[in-house]
Amino acid sequence: MKAISYRETGDPEVLRLTERPVPEPGPGEVRVQVKVSGVNPTDWKNRRGSRPGESLPFPEVVPNQDGAGIVDAVGPDVTGLEAGQRVWLWEAAWQRADGTAQEYVVLPARQAVPLPDSASFDLGASLGIPALTAHRALTVGESGPDRLSPGALTGRSVLVAGGAGAVGHAAIELARWAGARVITTVSSPEKARLASAAGAHHVVNYRTENAAEAIRELVPDGVDLVVEVAPGPNAALNQAVLAPNGTIAVYANNGGEELTLTIRPHMVTNARYQFVLVYTVPSQAKDHAVADVSAAVADGALRVGEDAGLPLHRFPLASTADAHAAVEKAVVGKVLIDVA
Structure with a gap:
């Protein structure tokens, strides 16, 4: 062969x-x-x-x-x-x-x-890796859910950084399937078109508008969950738009290895940073992800x-x-x- x-x-x-x-x-x-x-x-x-x-x-x-x-x-x-x-x-x-x-x-x-x-x-x-990573990022919030299905994220808002990427694409589709309100950030009109085609409710071009203001206008109380591809460059934005008790799920290091946080604002909102590497996710969580992704495929999501x-x-x-x-x-x- x-x-x-x-x-x-x-x-x-x-x-x-x-x-x-x-x-x-x-x-x-x-x-x-x-x-x-x-x-x-x-x-x-x-x-x-x-x-x-x-x-x-x-x-x-x-x-x-x-x-x-x-x-x-x-x-x-x-x-x-x-x-x-x-x-x-x-x-x-x-x-x-x-x-x-x-x-x-x-x-x-x-x-x-x-x-x-x-x-x-x-x-x-x-x-594989994109969808399982997206599933993990969408299920690590303190108040759950730990599984995805239609309605599992109803009433929650999700910010997907880089919605035109493979993981971002999967996160948009899975979050929509689970009932979330999905916002995504992109860097060009072409990527905005792709993120909209994936199903994002709102697309923010961070190169042409103030992303924090645009997101806060859409979700005045803040986003419940951030699926983050570039934690260093986006640290200030995430701090500005995260809702109380919200979670920032980091699955990549685009933009560099360094991440600098201001402690007090995150402490006040009880913010959670959760790092995600799909290869070392606990076995049960991975089994759940495989099952839920398969269900989403069967639903055409x-x-x-x-x-x-x-x-x-x-x-x-x-x-x-x-x-x-x-x-x-x-x-x-x-x-x-x-x-x-």
């Missing part, structure tokens, strides 16, 4: 098209014929490492956490999945050598989730494509290096690799 792999850290050029034997599933595992592989920022960050030429935890690594395809074989002790079933995949390469940038991948059955016939492989490959606010950028398997480079350059939309 064809696969993309690398043997040391570095630029996208370390990725090579190789031939590998088709793997066999062991106990509790399934083999999936990958149709589409999704690329996330952590995929290129893991490939790059802290410096070029770094040794890897495995002799050879196939990148990419997310994907979608068809179950090809089922190992012993697997229930609920069978050959021929359509599935979406998550965290395929987390602490493992085999991600989804290959024609067949073997992984724990828990990480292959049934994909309805009504959902495309493109959507399936776009779920999660969508991809230009009309849905998340443009798709496609690459063939042999051009995985170009796909990684596109994500590294922060292309707007979702980068997918056509494997099969």
Whole structure:
């Protein structure tokens, strides 16, 4: 089978098209014929490492956490999945050598989730890390909820920073599905169009208007929850618009590693900062996220494509290096690799 792999850290050029034997599933595992592989920022960050030429935890690594395809074989002790079933995949390469940038991948059955016939492989490959991250960010508030479903966020306001990104897109759609009032910030008219297409009720361009004033005008009592991609640059804005007992869920470090907070205003409002890394989220919370995201897919609440606010950028398997480079350059939309 064809696969993309690398043997040391570095630029996208370390990725090579190789031939590998088709793997066999062991106990509790399934083999999936990958149709589409999704690329996330952590995929290129893991490939790059802290410096070029770094040794890897495995002799050879196939990148990419997310994907979608068809179950090809089922190992012993697997229930609920069978050959021929359509599935979406998550965290395929987390602490493992085999991600989804290959024609067949073997992984724990828990990480292959049934994909309805009504959902495309493109959507399936776009779920994984973005949707699970968004779910976690939307469910860490002190007063809950810890699950998402229609009506779970009714009466709450959510601010999504960077609504045109993959996680921001998923957060808008999941929050809308759960009944929240959704506000998002963007940096251009084009991104505003995408965020509106995703379902945001209100879009604020922070480059052309005073974001704090605009958001406070929309939600005078403040927002209950912030889904934050750039905590450093947005610290003052979040302080200005957060409601009492509100939560700021941080899932990325865009704009730098440093975060400076003014203590007293946050103390007065009993503000909560919650940091989110989906890979190390507690197991039960992750199971809940997978179940809720699947329910949202079944309801048609999660969508991809230009009309849905998340443009798709496609690459063939042999051009995985170009796909990684596109994500590294922060292309707007979702980068997918056509494997099969």
